[in-house]
Amino acid sequence: MRRITSLFFFAALIAAAFFLLFCKEEGFHQRHWAFPLESQGSITVDPNPASCGSCHLQQFGSWKSTLHSRAIGPGFLWQLPRIGKHGSENCMNCHSPNPETKTLLFSRLGWEEASGSAWKSGSEENGVQCASCHLRKGKVYGPFPKDGNKDRIFQNSNIPHQGFIPQKEFEESEFCKNCHQSPETAKQVNGKFLMDTYGQWRRSEFARSNVQCQNCHMPDRKHEWKGISDPEMVKQGVQTFLQVLPKEEGAEILAELKNSGVGHSFPSYSVPKVYLEVWTESIKGERRKISEKTLGWMLDLELQKEIYDTRLSPGESALLRVNLSKEEFSKLKRVEFIVTVDPKEYYKRMFQDNWNYRDTFREDTKPWVLPHLKKALEEANAAKYELVRKEWKI
Template identity: 35%
Template sequence: MFVSCSDSSFLQSHWNHPIPELGTPPSHFSTLEKNLNPRACGTCHQNQFQNWEKSFHAKSASPGFLWQKEIFTQEEYKSCLNCHSPLAETKLEIDSNFQTPEIISSKSHNFPDGIDNPSILCASCHIRNQIRFGPPPRTNVTKIKTSGSMSHNSYVVKEEFESSEFCKSCHESKETGVRLSGKRLMEVYTEWERSPFAKQGIQCQNCHMPDREHSWKGIHDKTFVQNSLKPIWEVKEQNGQYQIQAELKNIGVGHNFPTYLVPKVYLRFYVIFKNKKLPILLEESVVGRVVNTDLTEEYLDTRIKPNESHKVRFNYEPKENLVSEMIWEIEVDPDEQYVRSFEEQLKTKATTLTTDAKKLLQESLSEKKNSRYILFTLNWKAPVSLPK
């Protein structure tokens, strides 16, 4: 079933929500082929499974998402499920409204051992109507067997799997969505489309799925972020006054950094005096999109566009010239908006949430508070004064 082509209607039908139930597997499939649990897929696709298992795709139906079912309307939560739990069978595990005979039957056929993780699974992207879809094979198509002996009837090749447009369905707000200062809440695809990366043909998959790795690393991965940014700074001293010039450049992110309104990046500048051990904060600026918890008002947007920089310039004149060292520290808070919002929800809805929802909320809040990390620390040592 190798039909390598770019079909303009493929993505529209592939991500047409709600995605229909998977249905009954072909009778000639083996027991393993009929099982769509990611662990079963990992029997042959070991690397993909191991990377997926640690990814945020495998955590899309995490406590931070599940507790919100109690504060959304039925239609709002159903819309969220389209991306957080795309398959009808996984939605069934989360929302009783999907307990139809057809979906229950499909789940029993395709997940015989049950679904322990109703997140984004292998089948969420790769299977529709018992047909497997995937990117072009790395080896020559003519050398690949296409007989009935191929596992799960082989697969249909679609070039769209290597296109940024494949990711757009879940990583770009709808045109009819909320807008703040003229911008939708998520515009990852649009930001990329306007960037030099798009003009060079660099797709989302090139950075977030290198070598077809199924880990989708992003803002929570320190090394990944470090390789995408370049901090440059200079400290000059003249007549007891210090001039600090700093620049954080986006050298490898194909969209605004950070793209979502959730993360915040803090640039802090400290001074340490010779006669004191503790650093003193001189200047702080934030990189990110700052909005209120109701998502109705935007206060600030200092995100860095591809190949552009966030610059900080300031002068500092200490009362006594006993400066020993200056430090530039860059901290990433990947979940700042969630922390602020969840804390507010915990305070205002403490008496109305069920015990289970409150427990999930507290668990998620604790996890998100601990996701912060120091991205870079740069030091500038004051020149040693030689005796005359």
């Protein structure tokens, strides 16, 4: 009898383990970001961001100036006829997640027919919009109130969209993962995912200290999502130093940039590059670059081959060290350490290469492709900015 009881107990343990491994309820993140997203169907709430902005004025005002709102921009649009409908659908999962906006955009390309939708024409140009994160099957989701009160009534038929469903997951880094992290099955270059921002954060001290993506990119819940394209945001994440140390035999110049506060690699993707340069100016006014280094992950245009990877993990530094003779140092008037950020370096190369071969494009695609490609190239070329200029003078 004891043997039968033991076998039954062991079988029950196996069954319980099997249930926990394979039959457990799907988590909120997996349900909320199951690509492609399900259609909203018939909805009573207006999904237009401007409609949301009538009550959520601050969030709407911030969102309008973000890269999220411009995720369907020239750099995205010109590529669609070239990658086709299927490839475009995969891209739309993140650039404009709601299937209704995908249909509206594809109808402009003649790939689908849009009719009878509550989503007005033009919604497809809003990129990652309010509904992309907050609306599922006609219901509105969001984080708990800042005061931490979890006992409030959040659903009420007398208020717009009947209230909302609070979810703590809105303040977890995993909420951003599906669009900022390649899946495990995705292509790798030299053993690295093309998108690994979440993974870089997951392996960092920031994750271990419970500093989430939202703490830096949505401080005080601001819908700004600032990053590498914003100089002030970047300045908060790095430290720069310049020292000129006179010595008996001349001088040593030390210029350093440290990833002191970025919760992932700096820069994270293969698109941006950061240029470090040390320049000298002589008493006669002659300028000369004496040292330089590029930070970034340089890949070829086809994203097949790694050329170099000099990104800085959290806490790492890049150091430029130059030794000058006594004679060289005696002629110096000024030393400068200049840091320049090119947020769209890869895009500049890729857009320019395609523009150079624009005559080879299919004639029926040129009216769509060429205007968007030209605008994308102009925007990419204008994105570069000077981050820091430190100076030492005699």
